[in-house]
Amino acid sequence: MRVVIAVGGNAMTAADGSARPADQQAAIETAVEPVAELISAGHQVVLTHGNGPQVGNLLVKNELAAAVVPPVPLDWCGAQTQATVGLLMLNALDRALAARGSKVRTATVVSRTEVAADDPGFAAPSKPIGRYLSQAEAAVMAGHGQHWQDRGERGWRRVVASPEPVRCLDAPAVLALLAAGFAVVCSGGGGIPVVADGSPSGYRGVEAVIDKDLTAALLAGTLAADRLVIATDVEHAVLGWGTEHARPLTGIGVGELEALIARGEFTSGSMEPKVLAACRFARRSGKPAAITSLGAIAAALAGTAGTIVHPDRLDPV
Structure with missing residues (x-):
């Protein structure tokens, strides 16, 4: 299968949230192990990732140096962290694949995501x-x-602003790499936010943050992926999180899950964008999406773990 896997930014830091270089490298070494298993099993894999802790580090540097050098804009921060995390992921994947006897090559694409210049988010950040x-x-x-x-x-x-992703501009490069046999890392942090600048095929970066799970859903659809897997730190999305009535969601139809989102069942900024992204992919592609932990990715693809969002049960219950 062709699988797009979205890994949260917190999976690339130490358990206590520390984001020192050594912490990030160690966390990424662990995070790519189940990904390497999928690649070694013959799946085509596109890996995307969060970048919150990494951009956070750059913002601190911006603030400390603001009186000396101009701050680096957010689109530059996105590009820098995509390249840095991509490097670490490639090195870790290469080692993990070699240990399994796989000759699959890896590549990172520093990727732009188009947003609308008139997105309401820009008027009220x-x-x-x-x-x-x-x-x-x-x-x-x-x-x-x-x-x-x-x-x-x-x-x-x-x-x-946190605008809606409209188009993954560099998806053709990803498709070319997949066709050549590469496993690809791309669209980190939701992609570098850009808007059309009015010139033929011209774009400019903007100060914005795009939700990486929503971009992952868009990317998966653009690449005609067979599955979207959103990897987080829990094995399932949970109803009634933090209450005595909490229960994990396993298999659920996209219409039913959309109704739960509309009722406010999920935490904004945490699980809500993940379930929304899973719904978007399932409804638009007609293929399942999964939300689960990194270690359960293979089982989720087999339909035996995680929250599996099915496209064939469309009506709310």
């Missing part, structure tokens, strides 16, 4: 990113054109 600063520190960053909000006792925090 609301996605918080980075750390809290004092009013004086935030004022320095605001002087560079950034949007900061007073968040009360904790301080000020930067907010940006």
Whole structure:
């Protein structure tokens, strides 16, 4: 099968959230092991990933150096972290594949995701990113054109737009690499956000954050993938999370899951974008999507683990 796997950014840090270079490298070494198993079993794999901790590190550097050098814009941060995480993933995958006797080659595509210039998110930025600063520190960053909000006792925090992904611009390169036998890492962090600049085939980067799971669903559809797997730190999506009535979701129809989303059953910014992405892929492609832990990916593809979103049960119950 052709499988798109979306790995969360927190899977690339230590268990306590530490994002030192050694922490990231060790976490990625672990994260790619089940991916290497799938590749060795003959599946075509496209791997995408979060980049929140990595971009967070760059934002701190921006803030500390803002009085000396201009801050690096978010599209540059996305490109840098895609390349860095891609390098670590390729090295780790190459080692894991070699240990299994596989000769499959790997490649990273630094990838752009088109968003609409008139997306409502740009008019009212609301996605918080980075750390809290004092009013004086935030004022320095605001002087560079950034949007900061007073968040009360904790301080000020930067907010940006989180527009809908419209098109994975570099999917043709991914398809060419797949046809040549490569396993591919691409569209990290939801892709580098760009808008059409009005010139023929021209684009420019924008200050925004795109949800990586929604981009993964779009990418999987564009690549005609057989499955989308959203890998997180739990084996299932859960109804009633944190309550005595909590129960895991196993097999569920896309219509039923969409109704649960509409009722607000999932946490915004956490599980909600994952289930929404799974629904989008299942409804648009007519193929199943899965939400599960990294270690259960193979079982999820077999339909025996995780939350499996089926396209053939379309009506809410």
